[in-house]
Amino acid sequence: MHATRKLWTWLAIICVLSFSVLGWVGTEIYLAAPPIPKKVISSNGDVIFSEGQVTHGQQAWQAAGGQQVGSVWGHGSYLAPDWSADWLHREAVALRDIWARRDHGKPYAELDAGRQAQLDGLLKAEMRRNTYDAQTGQISLSPERAQAVQEVAKHYADLFGDEKSLDGLREQYAMKTSSLGTAAERKALTAFFFWSSWSAATDRPNEAGLSYTSNWPHEPLIGNAPTAGAGIWSIASVILMIGAIAGMIFFHSREKEEGDPTPPKNDPLFSLKATPSMLATRKYFFVVIGLILAQVGMGVITAHYAVEGTSFFGIPLGEILPFSVSRTIHTQFAVLWIATAWLATGLYIAPAISGHEPKFQKLGVNVLFYALLFIVVGSTAFGWLGTLKNSGVDFSFWLGNQGLEFTSMGRVWQILLFVGLLFWVTLLGRGLWPALKKPSESRGLIAMVFLAALCIGGFYATSLAWGQHTHYSMVEYWRWWLVHLWVEGFFEVFATAVIALLFTKLGLIHARAANSAIVLETIVFLFGGILGTLHHLYFTGTPTVVIAIGAMFSALEVVPLSLIGVEAYRNYQRSKAAPWVHAYKWPILCFIAVGFWNVVGAGLLGFSINTPIALYYMQGMNMTAAHGHAALFGVYGMLGIGLMLFCLRGLFERAAWSDALLAPAFWLLNIGLAMMVFISLVPAGIYQAWASITKGVWFARSAEVVHSSFMETMVWMRVPGDIVFAIGIVFLAVFAWRLLTAKIVGKQTVPANQALKA
Numbered sequence: 001m002h003a004t005r006k007l008w009t010w011l012a013i014i015c016v017l018s019f020s021v022l023g024w025v026g027t028e029i030y031l032a033a034p035p036i037p038k039k040v041i042s043s044n045g046d047v048i049f050s051e052g053q054v055t056h057g058q059q060a061w062q063a064a065g066g067q068q069v070g071s072v073w074g075h076g077s078y079l080a081p082d083w084s085a086d087w088l089h090r091e092a093v094a095l096r097d098i099w100a101r102r103d104h105g106k107p108y109a110e111l112d113a114g115r116q117a118q119l120d121g122l123l124k125a126e127m128r129r130n131t132y133d134a135q136t137g138q139i140s141l142s143p144e145r146a147q148a149v150q151e152v153a154k155h156y157a158d159l160f161g162d163e164k165s166l167d168g169l170r171e172q173y174a175m176k177t178s179s180l181g182t183a184a185e186r187k188a189l190t191a192f193f194f195w196s197s198w199s200a201a202t203d204r205p206n207e208a209g210l211s212y213t214s215n216w217p218h219e220p221l222i223g224n225a226p227t228a229g230a231g232i233w234s235i236a237s238v239i240l241m242i243g244a245i246a247g248m249i250f251f252h253s254r255e256k257e258e259g260d261p262t263p264p265k266n267d268p269l270f271s272l273k274a275t276p277s278m279l280a281t282r283k284y285f286f287v288v289i290g291l292i293l294a295q296v297g298m299g300v301i302t303a304h305y306a307v308e309g310t311s312f313f314g315i316p317l318g319e320i321l322p323f324s325v326s327r328t329i330h331t332q333f334a335v336l337w338i339a340t341a342w343l344a345t346g347l348y349i350a351p352a353i354s355g356h357e358p359k360f361q362k363l364g365v366n367v368l369f370y371a372l373l374f375i376v377v378g379s380t381a382f383g384w385l386g387t388l389k390n391s392g393v394d395f396s397f398w399l400g401n402q403g404l405e406f407t408s409m410g411r412v413w414q415i416l417l418f419v420g421l422l423f424w425v426t427l428l429g430r431g432l433w434p435a436l437k438k439p440s441e442s443r444g445l446i447a448m449v450f451l452a453a454l455c456i457g458g459f460y461a462t463s464l465a466w467g468q469h470t471h472y473s474m475v476e477y478w479r480w481w482l483v484h485l486w487v488e489g490f491f492e493v494f495a496t497a498v499i500a501l502l503f504t505k506l507g508l509i510h511a512r513a514a515n516s517a518i519v520l521e522t523i524v525f526l527f528g529g530i531l532g533t534l535h536h537l538y539f540t541g542t543p544t545v546v547i548a549i550g551a552m553f554s555a556l557e558v559v560p561l562s563l564i565g566v567e568a569y570r571n572y573q574r575s576k577a578a579p580w581v582h583a584y585k586w587p588i589l590c591f592i593a594v595g596f597w598n599v600v601g602a603g604l605l606g607f608s609i610n611t612p613i614a615l616y617y618m619q620g621m622n623m624t625a626a627h628g629h630a631a632l633f634g635v636y637g638m639l640g641i642g643l644m645l646f647c648l649r650g651l652f653e654r655a656a657w658s659d660a661l662l663a664p665a666f667w668l669l670n671i672g673l674a675m676m677v678f679i680s681l682v683p684a685g686i687y688q689a690w691a692s693i694t695k696g697v698w699f700a701r702s703a704e705v706v707h708s709s710f711m712e713t714m715v716w717m718r719v720p721g722d723i724v725f726a727i728g729i730v731f732l733a734v735f736a737w738r739l740l741t742a743k744i745v746g747k748q749t750v751p752a753n754q755a756l757k758a
Helices: 002-032 053-063 083-104 113-128 143-159 164-173 183-201 228-254 282-308 323-354 361-389 393-398 411-437 443-464 472-505 511-537 545-556 559-574 579-610 612-618 622-649 659-694 709-741
Strands: 039-042 047-049 138-141 207-211
Touching (some): 002 472, 002 545, 039 183, 047 143, 047 183, 053 393, 083 113, 083 143, 083 183, 113 207, 138 143, 143 164, 228 545, 228 559, 282 323, 282 361, 282 622, 282 709, 323 443, 323 472, 361 411, 393 411, 411 443, 443 472, 443 511, 472 511, 472 622, 511 545, 511 559, 545 579, 545 612, 559 579, 579 612, 579 659, 612 659, 622 709, 659 709
Parallel strands (some): 039 138
Antiparallel strands (some): 039 047
């Protein structure tokens, strides 16, 4: 007990220190973020962009789809360009050509090498010179650069409008015609794109050769190349990771871990009876299946748009289901179904652990279910309609689609979801309270489950931290608090603690050992994970300290994965510990799959892009998608499915359970995911990385590369894996349908062991 208290103390210290540093970094980002000008003017006095247009343009872009339609500073979707990189290249080419015609009477391409070299030098000096005046809040441009800016602005205004000559390009970008309905919104959009590009090219005050985005994107024309710090911290992070892994293995080899106990002769949950609130969680799991089916369907459509743009095998589907909508649903539902599975698991196990059914608990579970269903349906419908109707920036922010990846639902829905999560924590706490008060060997595990749940509910408040006029750098800062810490942090701690608790209740591991192990694992994970959040923010208008801290601590995120294989093997052994454990075969296999994808998806593919030097060239490319698919579904998705299957064992009749359906579902899901990632996404990501390194980010994300024969072949190469994966989902859905249509354990007094024993 003394050792466990020390671990809890260390956990508290690490969390306090880590969040203090993360908060301090946030203040530094706020202070060092690229300034938003009141005006952008030409040196001859012409106003190019007026006050408020940059901020309004950010809102307009988000209302048009935002990070679902291309990206800014590398964050967003991969089919349309990165607008900051694309603008930067177009402006540089246009300015160079304007000078060539002015000074030599011919286009730049027709000049000799000496004159081209002279203009190249002038271009770097012009584009990198910081002409922002802090006193007046104005950016001043030369007349020639102002002309280049206006030429590029016209291109984007036409692209987001209805200019017929750009129909083909819109098709390649999977954009609908008139993405923005008014000329004022399109003008503001161009101001935001210019500012994002200006921030990426212009040197910070008193720091020559270092832009506000640490020289991202790679653009040889203006001398945007990786900083020395990016290379040094990348090397240091790799060295730290190797050393930390060696230390972890050494520590593990020195520690004499307590072996697993002799398993009971019979299922310890034989006498478990499903209470009314436990039975009320059944509908949650069927919604999980429905959301998975919808998410996969939208994923298929979204992937196909990479070939046909706005059509699905010749059907003009993009007219009613634009790419921005299908991708929003695909990414949003991924988080929602995983979260729903974990929320329902918490509600199911709380009375099972404590042996107490609080008054009105079933009513609370039902109210929460319909509230969550209302939020999912409402946010999806309003986001869809808002995009189709071009409902404007206010509607998009409050009710429609905010245009932010993984956090796209309107603010009203975010507030309702936050309230719902707090209500869930309350229900969970009511169910666990008797077990938390009662001294027991497993009380530490129960406390960890509740604390993780409290963080899940509380930290969703970070989705409310930005407003309509918040600086884009700060929007990204707070968005990654939510996406990284909420999804990749506290949900994983919650799920890991739940798994350990379930194994303890089954008598497969010692509660005493599990208590210490889960706290130690949480310490190791959060030590790297909290400050590892910053690896998402290397190039989003942040100071260079973000690169140093993010690189070192994101490397530490990989360290605990070095022993995942050992844990997976032990889980496999536990699945064979006694004949009755066979009843839990598929949940345990799901947990083993989580270990595999943790190593491959989160570890191998994650660290391949996490170092500053790697991410400099690969941010916003398909290697990120490969990591995202393998980690999100492989780790968190399989965790959700495993927990769901465990709960379903206690909610339905033995005769309804079908291993014959679960076996192909499990293997097809994992094999299909592997095919999708390694046959399609990884080769596409490597090809784009080559394009980014050789010519620049603009080229890697251009229609020329994205719609090259190789890249479109890679899209078609996803089809076999997608089909295998989809068939696995169908088997899972049929399995759930069989449970639903079979005789259900519908009374509180009926033993749940009839299903658990099967």
